[in-house]
Amino acid sequence: MAATKELLMLENFIGGKFLPCNSYIDSYDPSTGEVYCKVPNSGKEEIEAAVEAAREAFPAWSSQSPQGRSQVLNRIADLLEQSLEEFAQAESKDQGKTLTLARTMDIPRSVQNFRFFASSILHHTAECTQMDHLGCMHYTVRSPVGVAGLISPWNLPLYLLTWKIAPAIASGNTVIAKPSELTSVTAWMMCKLLDRAGVPPGVVNIVFGTGPRVGEALVSHPEVPLISFTGSQPTAERITMLSAPHCKKLSLELGGKNPAIVFEDAVLEECIPATVRSSFANQGEICLCTSRIFVQNSIYHEFVKRFVEATRKWKVGIPSDPSASMGALISKTHLEKVRSYVKKARAEGAQVLCGEGVDQLSLPPRNQAGYFMLPTVITDIKDDSCCMKEEIFGPVTCVVPFDNEEEVIQRANSVKYGLAATVWSSNVGRVHRVAKKLQSGLVWTNCWLIRELNLPFGGMKSSGIGREGAKDSYDFFTEIKTITVKH
Ligand SMILES: NC(=O)c1ccc[n+]([C@@H]2O[C@H](COP(=O)([O-])OP(=O)(O)OC[C@H]3O[C@@H](n4cnc5c(N)ncnc54)[C@H](O)[C@@H]3O)[C@@H](O)[C@H]2O)c1
Numbered sequence: 001m002a003a004t005k006e007l008l009m010l011e012n013f014i015g016g017k018f019l020p021c022n023s024y025i026d027s028y029d030p031s032t033g034e035v036y037c038k039v040p041n042s043g044k045e046e047i048e049a050a051v052e053a054a055r056e057a058f059p060a061w062s063s064q065s066p067q068g069r070s071q072v073l074n075r076i077a078d079l080l081e082q083s084l085e086e087f088a089q090a091e092s093k094d095q096g097k098t099l100t101l102a103r104t105m106d107i108p109r110s111v112q113n114f115r116f117f118a119s120s121i122l123h124h125t126a127e128c129t130q131m132d133h134l135g136c137m138h139y140t141v142r143s144p145v146g147v148a149g150l151i152s153p154w155n156l157p158l159y160l161l162t163w164k165i166a167p168a169i170a171s172g173n174t175v176i177a178k179p180s181e182l183t184s185v186t187a188w189m190m191c192k193l194l195d196r197a198g199v200p201p202g203v204v205n206i207v208f209g210t211g212p213r214v215g216e217a218l219v220s221h222p223e224v225p226l227i228s229f230t231g232s233q234p235t236a237e238r239i240t241m242l243s244a245p246h247c248k249k250l251s252l253e254l255g256g257k258n259p260a261i262v263f264e265d266a267v268l269e270e271c272i273p274a275t276v277r278s279s280f281a282n283q284g285e286i287c288l289c290t291s292r293i294f295v296q297n298s299i300y301h302e303f304v305k306r307f308v309e310a311t312r313k314w315k316v317g318i319p320s321d322p323s324a325s326m327g328a329l330i331s332k333t334h335l336e337k338v339r340s341y342v343k344k345a346r347a348e349g350a351q352v353l354c355g356e357g358v359d360q361l362s363l364p365p366r367n368q369a370g371y372f373m374l375p376t377v378i379t380d381i382k383d384d385s386c387c388m389k390e391e392i393f394g395p396v397t398c399v400v401p402f403d404n405e406e407e408v409i410q411r412a413n414s415v416k417y418g419l420a421a422t423v424w425s426s427n428v429g430r431v432h433r434v435a436k437k438l439q440s441g442l443v444w445t446n447c448w449l450i451r452e453l454n455l456p457f458g459g460m461k462s463s464g465i466g467r468e469g470a471k472d473s474y475d476f477f478t479e480i481k482t483i484t485v486k487h
Pocket residue numbers: 151152153154155156160178179180181209210211212214215216219230231232233235236238239253254255256286287391393419463464
């Protein structure tokens with residue numbers, strides 16, 4: 001790492017070496033709006049070098065035993081955990097999230113990702129059938145695909161990058177990862193642990209830069225047979241188009257417009273704090289966040305009153321403030337985009353009950369140029385409003401009433417996304433019935449974001465293609481073969 005004028009200068013990590021780049025991108029501290037880091041603005045040349053390194057490393061790494069690879073992943077987890085505080089500080093500064101969230105969610109989950117796939121890789125089974133009358137048996141074998149291209153977003157930077165790197169290398173692939181140019185620091189820090197963890201040069205290569213320049217070079221490279229992407233739908237469309245000529249294997253984890261459905265028999269003492277958190281955690285910059293809250297008519301006004309009171313207690317503060325529930329949004333551009341939705345809602349005659357344009361935000365002088373916004377609750381908004389249809393990906397949620405189960409299921413399903421949902425009711429038959437009818441890849445009932453990494457994670461409709469998890473990630477990062485033996 002080189003420091004210029006107190007700026008953090010990142011370098012690409014290719015073939016086990018840190019390599020400078022001939023141009024750089026400014027990276028900002030969202031809590032101050034100041035440039036504090038320079039990210040390599042890589043291109044085709046860097047991707048070529050990374051592909052060569054990954055290809056050279058593939059034979060030895062792919063022929064390692066699962067046990068051998070598992071040990072390496074556990075060592076990465078151990079080293080990451082030993083530096084948890086350093087990574088949490090870096091993630092909070094780079095992404096704008098609170099230090100508390102980085103300490104308790106982002107980095108611990110990154111550690112867990114390596115530990116989880118270090119274990120799951122040891123327990124996969126294959127399939128076998130017999131045709132005794134023909135003297136045949138058939139069985140399946142799986143093998144790693146090769147050089148995996150991994151592209152990750154800026155909201156949970158290390159959490160989502162390691163959710164791809166861990167299963168990819170556990171399965172025997174070598175990887176070229178491109179984190180978001182907005183949040184590259186913890187990926188670069190992780191590279192400094194890899195040699196000590198026993199990761200051979202070329203197994204993990206991280207190339208920094210923008211999507212259009214280096215991301216597209218990775219996606220369209222003929223010797224990168226699969227792409228695991230997490231990000232927005234427009235980008236996924238571009239990646240699909242660019243990878244199509246090479247018939248690449250694609251995993252696409254995209255956006256959501258996630259409903260919470262609150263029935264009159266919900267336990268509001270549990271539902272309201274959980275739904276404030278599911279709406280505004282990480283500044284609302286989580287693909288699983290709630291952005292549409294449907295409340296049964298009989299309790300609607302009580303819910304809105306108590307939900308707004310609880311939202312006003314969801315404190316916006318500088319990321320290092322231990323009492324802050326929410327930090328700064330990722331960028332000025334994103335802040336302005338999120339604010340524009342609130343403006344559109346007002347123009348449509350909706351009510352903004354708290355937050356943007358209603359309450360006052362107080363910040364220290366050095367943070368006045370930071371990308372902060374109050375958690376905002378909108379009511380009296382129509383289902384066909386852009387605020388009820390489009391992903392805002394910020395601290396904005398809409399609360400609307402409904403009459404009955406059939407109506408609310410139809411309305412919840414009436415958007416192009418199908419990622420996550422929450423259902424709040426004390427009636428166990430109802431939660432099972434409603435969960436099955438919702439067009440969502442994930443449904444939490446009377447809770448939110450309790451993650452079971454063994455089971456499929458992902459969305460339907462415009463929320464993506466494919467799933468991630470113990471078996472799902474293994475299936476994605478390996479090719480299956482059926483062998484028939486006549487004996
Ligand atoms: N389903 C999930 O698990 C999940 C998780 C987090 C975020 N998301 C979604 O991601 C979006 C926010 O993240 P974002 O703004 O970083 O998304 P984005 O699509 O702008 O960028 C995601 C990644 O793709 C890269 N990229 C951008 N254009 C590219 C191109 N043309 N070719 C190759 N790579 C390109 C970016 O540099 C970044 O690394 C939201 O829609 C959110 O819902 C989904």
